Amino acid sequence: xxxxxxxxxxxxxxxxxxxxxxxxxxxxxxxxxxxxxxxxxxxxxxxxxxxxxxxxxxxxxxxxxxxxxxxxxxxxxxxxxxxxxxxxxxxxxxxxxxxxxxxxxxxxxxxxxxxxxxxxxxxxxxxxxxxxxxxxxxxxxxxxxxxxxxxxxxxxxxxxxxxxxxxxxxxxxxxxxxxxxxxxxxxxxxxxxxxxxxxxxxxxxxxxxxxxxxxxxxxxxxxxxxxxxxxxxxxxxxxx
Amino acid sequence: xxxxxxxxxxxxxxxxxxxxxxxxxxxxxxxxxxxxxxxxxxxxxxxxxxxxxxxxxxxxxxxxxxxxxxxxxxxxxxxxxxxxxxxxxxxxxxxxxxxxxxxxxxxxxxxxxxxxxxxxxxxxxxxxxxxxxxxxxxxxxxxxxxxxxxxxxxxxxxxxxxxxxxxxxxxxxxxxxxxxxxxxxxxxxxxxxxxxxxxxxxxxxxxxxxxxxxxxxxxxxxxxxxxxxxxxxxxxxxxxxxxxxxxxx
Numbered sequence: 001x002x003x004x005x006x007x008x009x010x011x012x013x014x015x016x017x018x019x020x021x022x023x024x025x026x027x028x029x030x031x032x033x034x035x036x037x038x039x040x041x042x043x044x045x046x047x048x049x050x051x052x053x054x055x056x057x058x059x060x061x062x063x064x065x066x067x068x069x070x071x072x073x074x075x076x077x078x079x080x081x082x083x084x085x086x087x088x089x090x091x092x093x094x095x096x097x098x099x100x101x102x103x104x105x106x107x108x109x110x111x112x113x114x115x116x117x118x119x120x121x122x123x124x125x126x127x128x129x130x131x132x133x134x135x136x137x138x139x140x141x142x143x144x145x146x147x148x149x150x151x152x153x154x155x156x157x158x159x160x161x162x163x164x165x166x167x168x169x170x171x172x173x174x175x176x177x178x179x180x181x182x183x184x185x186x187x188x189x190x191x192x193x194x195x196x197x198x199x200x201x202x203x204x205x206x207x208x209x210x211x212x213x214x215x216x217x218x219x220x221x222x223x224x225x226x227x228x229x230x231x232x233x234x235x236x237x238x239x240x
Numbered sequence: 241x242x243x244x245x246x247x248x249x250x251x252x253x254x255x256x257x258x259x260x261x262x263x264x265x266x267x268x269x270x271x272x273x274x275x276x277x278x279x280x281x282x283x284x285x286x287x288x289x290x291x292x293x294x295x296x297x298x299x300x301x302x303x304x305x306x307x308x309x310x311x312x313x314x315x316x317x318x319x320x321x322x323x324x325x326x327x328x329x330x331x332x333x334x335x336x337x338x339x340x341x342x343x344x345x346x347x348x349x350x351x352x353x354x355x356x357x358x359x360x361x362x363x364x365x366x367x368x369x370x371x372x373x374x375x376x377x378x379x380x381x382x383x384x385x386x387x388x389x390x391x392x393x394x395x396x397x398x399x400x401x402x403x404x405x406x407x408x409x410x411x412x413x414x415x416x417x418x419x420x421x422x423x424x425x426x427x428x429x430x431x432x433x434x435x436x437x438x439x440x441x442x443x444x445x446x447x448x449x450x451x452x453x454x455x456x457x458x459x460x461x462x463x464x465x466x467x468x469x470x471x472x473x474x475x476x477x478x479x480x481x482x483x484x485x486x487x488x489x
Binding site: 042045047066067068069070071072073075076077079080081082083084085092093096097124125126140141143144 | 386388389391392393394395396397398399402406407410411485487488489
């Protein structure tokens with residue numbers, strides 16, 4: 001899985017942003033609305049115009065189209081294909097990449113098992129609960145064996161119990177598959193629970209980068225941009 | 241429940257026919273002006289058996305299908321291109337906005353001079369009447385597709401063409417079919433009007449000939465056929481739309 005480098009990224013949100021995401025790590029990007037979190041993911045995925053360089057394992061991918069970057073993207077609204085059933089949603093990526101029918105079926109079965117949603121195979125997204133939709137969306141993103149997994153506030157629509165359960169599952173899968181992952185959130189509890197490192201963003205700038213261990217030593221006043229973020233009170237984590 | 245619904249819907253029709261038949265039998269109005277329901281049905285049978293009705297219906301049906309098919313296909317194709325490409329939309333939108341408000345029959349005098357009074361006249365009129373609504377419904381359908389769904393398809397490796405055929409068009413189907421359903425009925429109205437003023441065959445021509453012969457019974461038969469055809473066309477599109485989208489909508 002690649003080490004991702006963003007060098008001197010500029011567009012309507014960023015002005016010379018530099019960032020590195022290490023191989024196999026789960027980097028959490030946290031910040032308020034408008035901080036540029038989702039735009040950062042879109043830049044990695046190749047979905048928005050920008051200046052500067054994006055490198056996967058040292059290789060410049062600026063000119064590489066989104067469909068060639070092998071990026072698994074879990075959107076905030078999940079963006080499942082409403083006209084396809086669960087199996088077809090998961091099999092969409094392998095199918096458009098020209099895999100043989102038998103391989104697609106096999107991959108879909110694997111992912112249905114991995115996400116524990118075999119019983120949902122023939123259902124359409126409108127007939128799924130929030131948690132089930134989440135699992136289907138993650139399975140769909142993983143179906144193309146992505147090099148990078150981008151998660152854009154994927155737990156927003158879930159209730160607290162379900163949220164914690166899905167977080168742990170995503171973390172388990174991410175660790176198991178060793179996929180370089182970027183999770184965007186504005187929930188500090190989520191960030192601390194899931195991340196290896198945390199990047200705090202504000203107004204298109206990186207305000208702070210910290211290992212998950214060292215974040216416990218922070219004083220909340222040191223991170224003013226997080227004061228409006230949700231989740232378990234920041235003090236629980238920051239004052240150790 | 242379904243039988244109950246059919247019964248509920250049938251009762252007003254039965255009452256309407258009974259009132260119609262009763263008024264005609266009381267001879268309040270002369271029969272040649274207000275024929276009874278049974279007399280109209282008798283004439284319907286007579287026109288069907290001697291082939292007059294079916295021949296005229298076949299002429300009208302051919303014109304409707306040809307014009308409607310051409311107009312719909314052109315509307316869907318142009319709408320797809322305009323929905324996807326901003327530059328094409330910006331280029332063509334002004335001229336289409338100017339042409340769309342012109343009532344379809346308003347084109348008839350111009351087309352009579354340009355192409356003459358022949359089989360092409362009603363077909364082109366129906367083409368015009370179908371094209372614009374299907375065009376605008378297709379654009380709306382394509383624009384209403386969630387942009388995140390398109391981005392998701394992109395990240396999964398789909399090319400632009402694949403996204404168009406496997407995501408955008410299927411999701412635009414409900415809007416496209418709304419246009420087709422509405423215009424299917426309108427195509428029949430236009431063909432009847434064109435046949436009444438310019439073409440010597442078809443249900444519209446039979447209508448206008450019956451008017452000159454004071455055959456109210458045949459006029460009513462033609463109107464009933466027209467009503468049924470509009471309904472059948474609308475229901476066919478409704479059926480196809482439901483079949484294509486009921487699982488996921």
